[in-house]
Amino acid sequence: MSRTIIVGGVAGGMSTATRLRRNDEHRDITVFERSGYVSFANCGLPYHLGGVIENREALLLQTPESLNDRFNIDVRVLHEVISIDTAANTVVVRDLATGNESVESYDDLVLAPGAQPFIPPIPGIERAASLRTVEDLDHIKSLVSPDVKTAVVIGGGFIGVEVAENLQHRGLSVTLIEAAPQVMAPFDPEIAILLQRVLEQNGIDVRTNAMVTAIGEKDVTAGDEQFPADIVIAAIGVRPDAAFIAEAGITTAKSGHILVDEFGRTNVPNIYALGDAVMKRDFLDGSDNPLPLAQNANRHGRVIADVIAGRPVTTRPVFGTSIIGAFGFAVAGTGWNEKRLQAAGREYRAIHTHPINHAGYYPGAKQLALKLLVDPATDAILGAQAAGEAGVDKRIDVILTAMTGGLTASDLADLELAYAPQFGMAKDPVALIGMVNDNMVAGEKTIQWHELASSELPLIDVRTPGEFEAEPIPGAVNIPVDDLRERIEEVRELANGGPVVVFCRVGLRGHIAIRTLAGLGIEAINLDGGYVTWEAGIASQK
């Protein structure tokens, strides 16, 4: 009977194990998991901390016993694989309870060791906890005694934001410290700031551009400030947990991530890898992408189990779809963001809209921020981001699916999405942003929020006088959209033979204005996303 050894018993490892059993009843499948738990809900850990998930047991989806009963899988927790002999097809396993080591043979080896929190070399860092395993969760819970009032969370990524939210739910006074200019690096600054504001509105003290230099007994130093910190959580990022793997001659990237092909195969025959420890292939340029996200671990587990069992299988590169929610607000994205496109020197078109998630006349409509990044040469969708209180996940999932299916940005305009007033708009936000793109393909021009300050063109605010006064952009003249025809000579004078920039609150009236002006012989450029995008963008730079 052939034997498959799987290193790591959470998302990727366990998906592989159970699929492999369904593929092959007659195989010895052994899983070694270093922690004391398998198949636990790692994405749920922060929410138990805050009491959102009340019952700790709810996080423990399977046990070694349940996996053995149902799948005849030999799961050994507290067992760490410490070395691989790729010539002998063996691993050395240490029983962490007894310290005993044993040699185990395999026919196929699947590496899903995950990643370890990165611990930066800051004085006092030993006091910082991190959150990756059930043991980590139990440890943090043990720290949060009733006399613990303050917390500093270092790192404004997924786990940092989730932990900050949940410590706040627990009644702590929380400071979130991020070294970069923004929280949530996967998103662009004018989108990420929206989440930052929600965190702040809910009482979290968010500090960006702040580098922690020391952790004291009761505080954390960043820049020239001290922040009170009865407890400290480090959530700076993760590193692949794979030192023993490189030593075995398995090719890894400089970062330590294992390199695999599209079927999860390493450079060594019969050795596969997946999950947070491996590089994934990027959909746009085929580059290596670490992307430590659960849904990829799960789908790659299925792929590897099928490859091992000899089932035909295809797989796609990764788009990097992700979502985070905090205090009822969500931010999601897929594909490349604008920062990355800029850094790579790629041509792109950016479109911002602020539609509502469902018909405005139906109670409860919420405004979204939606951003689309498009290849101007091919009209291919390069990426998308969305933020808001409702309907965020749906729009990103639809755009991800469109990208997967090879639809262009203008194709979004013609999607026949489900419509009833409590679920969407007759022109859904996704269709609407496709229409905006289509208008740009036809020649309409926009200017981005970060380009406005250096523009020397006349600026016309086409909102109402009340809006003009309440939320101004410096240097603008107010001519409401409905007055443009009768006040066209004023516009002509302002334009002085050249183009003008117009803006409204979210870009829709601006669009109508530039069409009206074009018809009257004046070239006009719309401020993309209107005042709302501009204001968020400017705020993100402060």
Add this chain to the structure above:
Amino acid sequence: MSRTIIVGGVAGGMSTATRLRRNDEHRDITVFERSGYVSFANCGLPYHLGGVIENREALLLQTPESLNDRFNIDVRVLHEVISIDTAANTVVVRDLATGNESVESYDDLVLAPGAQPFIPPIPGIERAASLRTVEDLDHIKSLVSPDVKTAVVIGGGFIGVEVAENLQHRGLSVTLIEAAPQVMAPFDPEIAILLQRVLEQNGIDVRTNAMVTAIGEKDVTAGDEQFPADIVIAAIGVRPDAAFIAEAGITTAKSGHILVDEFGRTNVPNIYALGDAVMKRDFLDGSDNPLPLAQNANRHGRVIADVIAGRPVTTRPVFGTSIIGAFGFAVAGTGWNEKRLQAAGREYRAIHTHPINHAGYYPGAKQLALKLLVDPATDAILGAQAAGEAGVDKRIDVILTAMTGGLTASDLADLELAYAPQFGMAKDPVALIGMVNDNMVAGEKTIQWHELASSELPLIDVRTPGEFEAEPIPGAVNIPVDDLRERIEEVRELANGGPVVVFCRVGLRGHIAIRTLAGLGIEAINLDGGYVTWEAGIASQK
């Protein structure tokens, strides 16, 4: 200056008018609307009836004045186009306030007259109200005085269900009478029954297979029963409002729907049509499809405005995506349903699943019913339906987008959808149903709920003994999935050399069971969708 006349000023007509203005500042655009209101929220009308939308003004999105101010469009309400002279390029318009008639010339004519409620020839039908316009809404509101306690709604389609829900919200005792064996014809019976149950749980008396034969002063007769009815609403369907159109030599279908090409062009040059009065081209077989839904009217308005203005434009056929919500429960679908596939004699594979909308350990997870219809020869997605309290719209929109992009059913398995525990599953319901499909492509067999009664194969319930007792399927033997390996000889005896049928609650343990049994040499067939689909299907036949 060329002139475009548009007949009808709601979704399709007004989308055409405003887009046309944005395309061309120098065109005379005149809209004739027979009712007293333009651009009103027709999809919102039922919700004002029930007080969900409190403010009637919220439904009136635009006025002739606001449309003139912003778009320089000449909108005339209470004006009915009564005839077309296609040789002279003129229409005769009647001013409904004065009765005066005038002749108006056009260069282009756009027909968006909508549809009228169908009024069946039932004795007493003159007492029945219908709901299509703001005037209809006001009329029904005037009927619902404090001493009105009971209502009968005739017709269990979109408007019938929405009106029934809202009259119930208003405190009336409501009977909903549907002549067909199920409510909500666009969905298959085992899905539609889920909505019917929600209506019933919320106090609506739903009668299917019930033909109304008479409407009395205080009741409605259907079959041999009388139902109390202080008021009666007829919501049996709509017919195109287009008699004057056929008389003008514009080709219509037998049903009266105008026939147009993919660009909205009728057989007469410079005459276009869209909205509820036209036939749309079906995505699967190109057949004519009336499909009176708002999102198509809106996108076709944009297409026609672009065609008239000479802008390049492409358009897609219709999938028939629709959604309805009532009492917090939603049902949505796209593409063909199983009934239609059966009637057309097309080969298909049906898959039912009952996943939860987000991670089960995160509070508030709701069970979905999801159904996928697949072409077994090409793996193309033919249709999908979903029902549940949350996440229904997202899944149907994702599948519609996949269909639009030409993804196959198995491609769904590899979609990198956004995942965090409050938004989805690491294996999202859409990905999961793709995986089930992929397993079937690989040879796994299922039996449908409606095939079980005529199956003579041994039936094994692989749930727990508690589930087996609580929710039985007649004739089943209980062998829990976790016991299959040790009780394999019992299974072998039952199988007697042939296949067995297995089932669990939703199909997942059944899938594991058939893989285990296959590995042990016993062919097994899974009851698709498990007990939950079977129970709903059987109930829908009663």
